[in-house]
Amino acid sequence: MTSSPSRPRKTPRVCFLCGNISRSGGTERVATVIAGALAERGFEVSILSLSHGERAVFPLHPTVRLHSLHMERHSANFSDVRVWSRLRRFLKQNGIDRVVDVDMVLSWYSIPASWGTDATVVAWEHFHLFVNVGDWPQRLRRYAGRRLAARSAAAVVTLTEKDRRQYLRRLPGRAPVFAIPNPVTIAHDKRAPLDARLVLAAGRLVPQKGFDLLLEAWAQLSSRRPGWRLRIVGSGPERAVLESQATRLDIALSVDFAPNTTDMASEFQRASIFVFSSRFEGFGLVLVEAKSFGLPVVSFDCDCGPADIVRHEQDGLLAPKEDVGALASALDRLMSDEQERRQFGQIAFEDSRFALRHILSQWERLLA
Structure with a gap:
């Protein structure tokens, strides 16, 4: 008896890859808002943190699943090879179709990990091309991640048109580059009265x-x-x-x-x-x-x-x-x-x- 073919999914499974979604920064807030809004529209969405990330600080749509590679448990022998291996296993086991890197430093991990899987990578720039912060290993990974993304990602997303043009001029590659600004993340309909000094x-x-x-x-x-x-x-x-x-x-x-x-x-x-x-x-x-x-x-x-x-x-x-x-x-x-x-x-x-x-x-x- 042969098994019947699996029913095709209407929308792809999307994984937002973060350093740690438990942080309370603007990057994490935008990621949770976009992830939740996509889930509201029927996407299967998960958020994967390299370390910690068991709980999101900001409100999250109930169908968005949180995962972590828990690399904090391996701080003594943290290595890129270990991250690549764990991330590749996660992508395969969870049938991920799209990986969204919530920081270009993460493209250093996601693109090699996606090779040999069905996942494609969207690299999301949250600074701009000429800003690189963090300690020297992080800066080196972001530098390499940007160049790897320009050559091998399914798409690069910048926050401004100016940065999109900088990517096209300074890092020409096969990846298309799109400028998508961050949205308003606080739902409200009331103006400030502007009556205080x-x-x-x-x-x-x-x-x-x-x-x-x-x-x-x-x-x-x-x-x-x-x-x-x-x-x-x-x-x-x-x-x-x-x-x-x-x-x-x-x-x-x-x-x-x-x-x-x-x-x-x-x-x-x-x-x-x-x-x-x-x-x-x-x-x-x-x-x-x-x-x-x-x-x-x-x-x-x-x-x-x-x-x-x-x-x-x-x-x-x-x-x-x-x-x-x-x-x-x-x-x-x-x-x-x-x-x-x-x-x-x-x-x-x-x-x-x-x-x-x-x-x-x-x-x-x-x-x-």
Whole structure:
């Protein structure tokens, strides 16, 4: 008796490969949102972490399965060969059709592991081509992973059109390159009232985010705008340094530091202006989130991200990269003009370019 042929699946099985989905960063938040939205549309979706990852910090669709290779148990003899072997076994055992690397460093693992399986790899860039962070082994793997992806991935996804062009120019290969921005990840329909004298900033407290530059800018204008406060939401190794800087600049009484929170909606609702001071970014998800609440934005025009999100003189103001004086002037302009704040905020709220439904349709076409 011969067995009947298996019934073909209507949609592919998709695996999002992460370092650790239990982290609370923007990358993990976007991955859980996209994974859950695909599951809602009928995709079979799993999230695989290299280490830990037994639980997601952010809400997850109930049908999305979490897995881990638990490489933290092998830290003493961690090796690329061990990761390749474990990942290949997972792909085969679970019948994975598409692997989405949630960081280009992971392409160093996923592409060799996929050889000899039915899985194809989509490499998702979360920085931009000229940014490479981490310790030297991680930087080396990301460098190699990007080049391997350009040659061998089914597709490369960047967050901005500018970075897409950089990939095509600097790393020409067989893989098609698509620019798909990150979507709004906080579901809501209520605008911030913009009635508080509060400027909000948010992000991990590390040098990349430029909060030291923001404090310098705040020191130039806070005395001219009594009653206004700056609130910085985030955790990280630079907190003590930044608090000391605020004291040294004599602005500690008008600056609040709050720890990282999963309830950013409440923070956006209380603010009247959002300020973004990063030295570099791959995108700037928090800008998209702030605008979705109708907050006017002041941002450095760092490489890749802000200029794709903020429409200068329409829903926010862009200052030259790391120009503290220009950032202070832009903040001062919005702090002193309630009518312009509200006008910019209305236009920001109506910007639908980053709505999840628009972004998801692009991912659906790519993975189908």
